[in-house]
Amino acid sequence: MEELVYRPIGHIRSCYPEKFGAPRQPGLVKHAITEIVLSQAFSSEEAVSGLTAFSHIWVLFHFHKTAAAGWKPKVRPPRLGGNKSVGVFASRSPFRPNPIGLSAVRLLSVQERDGLQILSVEGGDFVDGAPVLDIKPYIPYVDAIDAAEGGYAAEKPEPCLEVRFTEEAEQNLRQYSLQYPNLRELIIETIGLDPRPSYKKSQADTKVYGLALYDLNISWRVHENYALISAVAPLSVNE
Amino acid sequence: MEELVYRPIGHIRSCYPEKFGAPRQPGLVKHAITEIVLSQAFSSEEAVSGLTAFSHIWVLFHFHKTAAAGWKPKVRPPRLGGNKSVGVFASRSPFRPNPIGLSAVRLLSVQERDGLQILSVEGGDFVDGAPVLDIKPYIPYVDAIDAAEGGYAAEKPEPCLEVRFTEEAEQNLRQYSLQYPNLRELIIETIGLDPRPSYKKSQADTKVYGLALYDLNISWRVHENYALISAVAPLSVNE
Known part of the structure; x- marks a missing residue:
């Protein structure tokens, strides 16, 4: 072939x-x-x-x-x-x-x-x-074809989760702010899009997720209508 | 590598x-x-x-x-x-x-x-x-990014050559019109863009060019401000 x-x-x-x-x-x-x-x-x-x-x-x-x-x-x-x-x-x-x-x-x-x-x-x-x-x-x-028809993806997805931080996560953010000045915005924008599998979207969910950004692990879970970031810590090599 | x-x-x-x-x-x-x-x-x-x-x-x-x-x-x-x-x-x-x-x-x-x-x-x-x-x-x-800036290719190129046909070419076109109903439009649109090398563009040019469309050879040359199609004939295998 x-x-x-x-x-x-x-x-x-x-x-x-x-x-x-x-x-x-x-x-x-x-x-x-x-x-x-x-x-x-x-x-x-x-x-x-x-x-x-x-x-x-x-x-x-x-x-x-x-x-x-x-x-x-x-x-x-x-x-x-x-x-x-x-x-x-x-x-x-x-x-x-x-x-x-x-x-x-x-x-x-x-x-x-x-x-x-x-x-x-x-x-x-x-x-x-x-x-x-x-x-x-x-x-x-x-x-740039404006008049193109976008089928099932016609509309731009908007952020669907409000993102909040625990006090611990706020402290972690301060710690990493020198190395990653826009880390807070990056977390809000990334998790606000709800990266979970589709069938879980817009649902509360007891699972604590880990999301890797740079060499950091962001711990979060979804409450009723918002995502709560609980910690920002170094990504261990095993993760 | x-x-x-x-x-x-x-x-x-x-x-x-x-x-x-x-x-x-x-x-x-x-x-x-x-x-x-x-x-x-x-x-x-x-x-x-x-x-x-x-x-x-x-x-x-x-x-x-x-x-x-x-x-x-x-x-x-x-x-x-x-x-x-x-x-x-x-x-x-x-x-x-x-x-x-x-x-x-x-x-x-x-x-x-x-x-x-x-x-x-x-x-x-x-x-x-x-x-x-x-x-x-x-x-x-x-x-579709409308606001994008297109550098040296910001504007769409417009057809720059008027396309005319000799009587022989018109006869050839009639001959192939059943097999290729839009052959005339295709020739006008294709040669109208002036496919010659850039340094020859918008110049009169004594060279007779051959342009292959489907299994046909289109013979043409550029006069003052127009392209003249002189013949439409089968593309020989050597061409």
Whole structure:
């Protein structure tokens, strides 16, 4: 069978070490600042010259955390509540025949650091370590189709959970505020989208969840109509 | 070096057998009706169910005609007149480290034919035979970024050549009108964009060009301010 072989041009550096918690689409979590670190072979200033004239870029990347799981012809998108299915090609599920992700994100800067070209982007939905296949400029006259009809995903999902912090969590936040200045906003935006499986959404739920952000574990559970963050602590290696 | 191996989910069937003449972006040639033929392994009705609820789809495909040529860090986009260069990642050039194309096109229909699922799309910019990597629904709230700034490609290119036909070409068109009902419109739209190399654009030019459409060769040259189609004839195998 015909094979197409590609080599990553770089890798994602993101605040989401795991798939759980990473936003399901780009643009939903403004404070999820993400870097795209181009590999040595693609890190010439020439290759990225002119890129900052564009406000947004396409990032094509490999869904490295789900690739091994393979694909099925039907998937249950979170947007359908997890109980209706559609064809894999009618979804943006990461479980697909060729696990290639496609995200348009705002480009904040392109900088050289330790000899590598680093693109900072806003509102990424990437899991840390994802191999990057390509960067293309977002060209509005080609890519922005306002009149397109969005099927079951016509409306942008709004944050559905209010996020509160225990006193302990507030103390933890103060402790990490120097290292991660926007940690509070990042937690509110990420957990506010309710990353739980769809069938649990908008339900109170006694389970205490752990969500990984950077090298931290965020402990939280869902009460009647809000999420309560109980602790922010170092992510142990076993987690 | 890390390798990512993908297998095509299908192939493009297009009116453009060669790169020369294929539009440089999707949506520019309305009559370039293109089919995406899914391979047997991906042709279940299930895999495409729900797709027609979306008006547009993303097609990720392999630039099979340019892949062997490799890439350079700088390219000269036609939009800059072919004499200014930008970084390859600031361009949509097909000559890139991983030659993956990305096009949003209107989905006209999904039909089964000879046991294969066939997606008909409008306004494609694909070369015939291109391997398809993925189909994703176009989701306006995620993908349509109106406020994006388009750098050097901010404006949509308009047709720049009026297209006229000799009497011989008119006769040829009548001959092929049954097989290709929209051939005239396709020729006008395709050659109207002036597919010549950028440095020749908007210049009169004594060279007679051949442009392949389906299995036909369109002969034309550029006079002062218009293109004259002189003949439409079968594409010989040597061409």
